[in-house]
Amino acid sequence: MNRGTLALLALAAAGAIAAGGYWMGQRSNAGATAPHGAAATAASATAPRKLLYYRNPMGLPDTSATPKTDPMGMAYVPVYEGQDDGGNAPTNRVTLNTDKVQKLGVRTEAAGVKALDKVVRAVGRIEPDERRTYTIAPKFEGYVERLHVNATGQAIGKGQALFEVYSPDLVTAQREYVIAQQGVQSLEAGGSDAQSGMKQLAAAGLQRLKNWDISDEQLRLLEHGGAPRRTLTFRSPVSGIVTEKKAVQGMRFMPGDMLYQITDLSTVWVLADVFEQDIGAVRLHAKATVTLDAYPGRAFDGDISYIYPTLKAETRTATVRVELSNAGQLLKPGMFARVELAVPAASRAVTIPLSAVIDSGTRRMVLVQIKAGQFEPREVRLGMRSDTYVEVLDGVREGELVVVAANFLIDAESNLKAAVSGFGHAGQ
Structure with missing residues (x-):
């Protein structure tokens, strides 16, 4: 190696040694300070609420x-100190901002005291008045000789001739009465005992004819x-109206056989089927309004005359009888009403609109506005209902x-928040 290369290698080795020493010093410093920071973090994480x-x-x-x-x-969701506005507000309240309240279309109404009038609606049918139905049934054996009224549904007046009958028993009874009357007249100058006996015989014959419903006019003719x-x-x-006719010209009848049935329809009944939950509110002599498909736009007024004492198990309804005047014969038996x-x-009671009630089937609740944007769900106990309002027996005070409107949306948001909160605590 030349001299320049050796110098470069020496310089690099010195730099590496210096860097390693600096790294070791920093590590030792970090090791010295780390326990304090970790301890603080752990302490803050494990501090119990x-x-x-x-x-x-x-x-x-x-x-x-x-x-x-x-x-x-x-x-159930645990609630810790400092949660939900510092723990000052009840956790069951629902808080919404002003914008959300306006978007949901929330409307409120004050609970007030008023007289709660109720209307019970039912369906029924027109029936003839049973007390105005008459049966024509001879009390002796005979034959129908002639019919003066020979059609069902025919209107007749009081005293109008219905039919003529022939009866051997009736002819015999008339003859016996006439003979007794003649005997009374012939014994006027005779002894009192004989005359008294003949009078008793004539009186018995007359009473027999009366029992057979012989008219007074015919009896007067026999007496004279x-x-x-x-x-x-x-x-x-x-x-009335002939509602049933069994008489046929020439037929034989026996005592008690019904030949005609006549019904006076000047007054009719409406038999209305009232549901079981409403029957307790119905009172005798209360007013009733009846409408029929045959006369749209027209109402007939009547009174409740009777509440039947039994309940129909199949429909869970009780029958209420309403009496109606039928002077014009407009109401016909069998009509739907x-x-x-x-x-x-x-009495007067605290009432709220029906739309305020949230009915889950097992409990009934309302949302009460505590202040702007804050609502509290309350379970209520309800009483009588009308078409639009319901009586509150417990849960809401007057003026609250x-x-x-939009109470179902608020309730849904409250349940969603509670469910999400519950899942969050379950995850923890």
Whole structure:
């Protein structure tokens, strides 16, 4: 090697030795200071936080001092000191900024005290008034000689002739009564005992004819010496409609056979089927409004006259009877009817809109606005309902603001935050 090369090698060796010494010195210095920094970091990582309680993972107002799970199997979320605005605000509240409240379209309404009138709606059918239905059934054996009314559905008036009958028993009874009447007259100058016996016989004959529904007009004719008639005319006891006719000219009938059925339709019934949950609110003599498809835009007013004591197991409904006047014969038996039953409020109560209630099936909740952008879910106990409002028995006080629009969105966001928080703690 020449002299220049040896000089370069010596210079390089000296630089390497110097660099190694510097590196060893830095390492020893780092080793001396590292324990202090690591200890500080470890101390800060292992410093225990103060556990306050465990809260419901779904944001419900339910806390626990010990770990547990909800009915769905989700673990309760631990809450530490300094968490959730320093631990001053309840953890079940939902906080939204003003922009998000406006974007969601959140609207609130104050709970107020009012009389809650309710309308129970039901469906029903027109039926004839059972108390205005009459059956024509002779009480003796005979034959139909002539029909004066021979069509079902025919309108008739009170006292109108229906049919004429011939009966050997009836002719015999008339003859016996006429003979007894003649005997009474012939014994007027005779002894009192004979006359008394003949009068009793005549009275018995007259009563027998009355029991057979012989008209007073025909009886008067017999009393004044009229001859027994071969046929007897049956007349309608009421004005109405022939709803059933079994009489045929020339037919033979037996005692008790129904020949005509006449129904007075000046008043009809509406039998409405009311659901089981509404029957407790229905009261006797309350007003009812009936509408029918046959007369759109027209309503018929009536009163609740009877609430049937039994419930239909198949439909879980009870029958309510409404009486309607039917002077114009517009209401026909068998028509389908829609019924609205008025239920007056018993007293004034705290009410909220129905739209404010979040019903999960097992519990009912509302969101109460504590302040701008902060909402608190509360479980409520509800009472009577109307079409738009519901009575609050417990959970909300008068004047408190409840969310009536976008409450489902707030509830969904609250549940999402609670679920994410629960998963985070589970991961830790």
